[in-house]
Amino acid sequence: MASNAVRVAAAQMTSISDLAANLATCSRLIKEAASAGAKLLCFPEAFSYVGTKDGDSVRVAEPLDGPIMSHYCSLARESSIWLSLGGFQEKGSDPQRLSNTHVIVDDTGKIISSYSKIHLFDVDVPGGRVYKESSFTESGKDIVAVDSPVGRLGLSVCYDLRFPEMYQLLRFQHEAQVLLVPAAFTTVTGEAHWEILLRARAIETQCYVIAAAQAGKHNDKRESYGDTLIIDPWGTIVGRLPDRLSTGIVVADIDLSFVDSVREKMPIAKQRKPIGFWKAASL
Numbered sequence: 001m002a003s004n005a006v007r008v009a010a011a012q013m014t015s016i017s018d019l020a021a022n023l024a025t026c027s028r029l030i031k032e033a034a035s036a037g038a039k040l041l042c043f044p045e046a047f048s049y050v051g052t053k054d055g056d057s058v059r060v061a062e063p064l065d066g067p068i069m070s071h072y073c074s075l076a077r078e079s080s081i082w083l084s085l086g087g088f089q090e091k092g093s094d095p096q097r098l099s100n101t102h103v104i105v106d107d108t109g110k111i112i113s114s115y116s117k118i119h120l121f122d123v124d125v126p127g128g129r130v131y132k133e134s135s136f137t138e139s140g141k142d143i144v145a146v147d148s149p150v151g152r153l154g155l156s157v158c159y160d161l162r163f164p165e166m167y168q169l170l171r172f173q174h175e176a177q178v179l180l181v182p183a184a185f186t187t188v189t190g191e192a193h194w195e196i197l198l199r200a201r202a203i204e205t206q207c208y209v210i211a212a213a214q215a216g217k218h219n220d221k222r223e224s225y226g227d228t229l230i231i232d233p234w235g236t237i238v239g240r241l242p243d244r245l246s247t248g249i250v251v252a253d254i255d256l257s258f259v260d261s262v263r264e265k266m267p268i269a270k271q272r273k274p275i276g277f278w279k280a281a282s283l
Contacts, residue, residue, distance in 0.1 A: 005253040006150045008178075009038035010212040010239065012228040013247045015050040017219065019060065019068060022048050027075055029249050034079035036251050039107075039149045042084035042212040044228075045100070045158045045184040048072070049089060050218040054136050061089040061098040064111060069103065077109030082148055084212070086182035087117055087157045092138045099138050102155045102182060104146055112148075115155035116140025119163050128188050129221070133159075145174035151256050152176050154207065158183040161197050164204065171205035172269060177259050179207045184214035190225020195237075203235040206262045208254050216245045230254070233262040 011029045015022045026047060033041040048068055051057045062068050069088060076083045086102030100117035118140045120133040143166065144155045154176030160166055161181055170176040179201060185194050194213075202209040208231065215226030230239030230252040239252030263269065 004257050005255040007036065007038045007251060007253050008150050008210060008230065009033035009036060009041045009249045009251045010210050010228045010230055011041060011043045011047075011249050012213055012215050012226060012241050013044065013047065014216040014218060014224070014245075015044075015046050015048070015214060017049065017051050017056060019049055023071055025247060026072065029247075030075050030079050030081060030083070033249050033251070034081045036249070038081060038249075038251055040082040040084060041249065042180055042210045043086065043182060044212040044214045045087045045182045046089070046214060047085060047182075050184070050214070050222065052219045052221065054132075057089045058096065058098050058136050061091040063091050064088070064101070064103065064114060066091070069111070073105050073109040073111065076105045076107060080107045082107050082150070084153070084180050084182065084210075086115075086155070086180065086212075090114075090116070094138065097136050097138050099140065100133070100157055101140075102144075102157050102180070104148070104153065104155070106148075113144055113146040113155070115142070115144035115157070117157040117160065118143075118166065119159045121159040125186050125188050128186055143169050143174060145170055145176045150254060151178045151208070151259070154179045156181055158185065161201065162193075164201065167201050167205050167207075171207060172272070176205070176207055177256055178254065179205065179209045181209060181211040183211060185225040187223050187225045190227065194225055194227055195229065198229055199231055199235045199237070202231040202233060206233040206259065206266070206268065208232055208259065215247070233259050
C-alpha cells in the first residue's frame with residue numbers, strides 16, 4: 001500500500017430474517033477486513049435484518065442506542081475499525097414506521113454520525129414486484145457528510161443513487177471525497193443500472209464511491225442483485241467482488257491525493273454555474 005493511500009473494504013452478504021445470524025456474518029467479515037488492514041468497512045443496506053414481509057422490519061426496529069446497534073459498536077471497538085452501517089432499521093417517531101438509517105461508527109465503537117434515507121423506493125419494477133417503502137418508512141430530510149480516517153464521507157442509501165443532485169450537494173457544498181452507497185438493489189434494476197449509475201456519480205463528483213451490496217435470495221419473495229464495487233474519481237473500478245452473489249469483502253487502497261489531482265486537472269467546481277444562472281437562462 002502506498003504511503004499516501006488508505007485501505008478500505010466493502011462487504012457483500014445475503015441478510016435474512018435472523019438478527020443473530022446476520023450479526024455472526026458481519027462479525028466474521030469485520031475480522032477479515034481488520035486483518036487485511038482496512039481502516040473502514042462498509043456494509044450494505046439492511047445488513048442486520050431483511051424481513052419476509054414489510055411489517056417485520058418495523059417490529060424489529062430499535063433506537064440507535066438499543067441492543068442491536070450496541071452489538072455492532074462493540075464489534076467496531078474490538079477490531080479497531082470504522083464501520084459504515086447502512087441502512088439500519090431505526091425506530092421512528094411513528095410506531096408504525098421506521099427510518100432507514102445509515103450509521104457511521106468509529107474504531108472506538110462510538111456512533112459518529114447518521115443519515116436517514118431521503119428517497120424512498122416506491123416503484124413498480126418492470127417484470128417484478130411493486131415496492132412501497134414509504135408505507136413503513138419515514139423519509140429523512142438532512143444531507144450528511146462526516147470526516148473519517150479515509151476522507152470526508154458523503155452518506156446515502158440505495159435508491160438515493162438515482163438522484164444526482166443529492167451527490168452534487170455532498171461534493172460541492174459538503175466537500176465529500178468518498179461517497180458511500182450501501183444498497184439492496186433488485187435484480188432487474190441492478191442488472192440494468194447499478195454499475196453505470198455508480199460510475200456516473202464518481203465521475204460527476206470526482207469522488208471515490210464505495211458501494212456495498214446485498215446479494216442473492218433473502219427469502220421466497222426478495223432477491224438482491226449484488227456486485228459490490230469500489231470506484232475511483234475517474235470512474236475506474238478499483239475493487240470488485242469476483243462473485244456477484246457471494247458473501248465476502250473487497251479491499252482497495254484509496255488515495256486522496258488522486259482526488260485532488262483529478263479535481264485540479266478538471267476544475268468543475270470552479271466552472272459549474274450557480275442555480276441563479278440557470279434560472280436566468282433563456283429557454
